[in-house]
Amino acid sequence: MAEKRINLTQAEWSVMECLWAAGTLTGREVIQRMEQHCSWSRSTTLTLLSRLEHKGALESAPAEKGPKLFSPLLKREDAALGETRNFLDRVYQGSLSLMVSALTRKQALSQEELDELYVLLKGLEEENHHD
Numbered sequence: 001m002a003e004k005r006i007n008l009t010q011a012e013w014s015v016m017e018c019l020w021a022a023g024t025l026t027g028r029e030v031i032q033r034m035e036q037h038c039s040w041s042r043s044t045t046l047t048l049l050s051r052l053e054h055k056g057a058l059e060s061a062p063a064e065k066g067p068k069l070f071s072p073l074l075k076r077e078d079a080a081l082g083e084t085r086n087f088l089d090r091v092y093q094g095s096l097s098l099m100v101s102a103l104t105r106k107q108a109l110s111q112e113e114l115d116e117l118y119v120l121l122k123g124l125e126e127e128n129h130h131d
Helices: 010-022 027-038 042-055 076-092 096-105 111-130
Strands: 058-062 068-072
Touching (some): 010 027, 027 042, 042 058, 076 096
């Protein structure tokens, strides 16, 4: 089965960050947090919650007694991977090596980052040899 990509706008990402940090929140709690962090109105936050639910990024369920509860369905790691794929596709024609080459040529990576990248690539190479 093909993986469903969920593309998030910057505003949707902000709401998801709130839910990823907290787990499950009432609509009122999300509204309050978005008002504090982004100065958004109640209607803006409710619209975003609705859009995210429609996209399948979160779910809502009525509590036994009280307000609706919102929980993330999309994991942060999956969202970040999707954003990375979109960026690679859009800017580097899907080529990770082209992106790394561009970054290293402009010396945008520190020696520590280069060392970390080397360790990561070495580990992936070893995994591939064991498969």
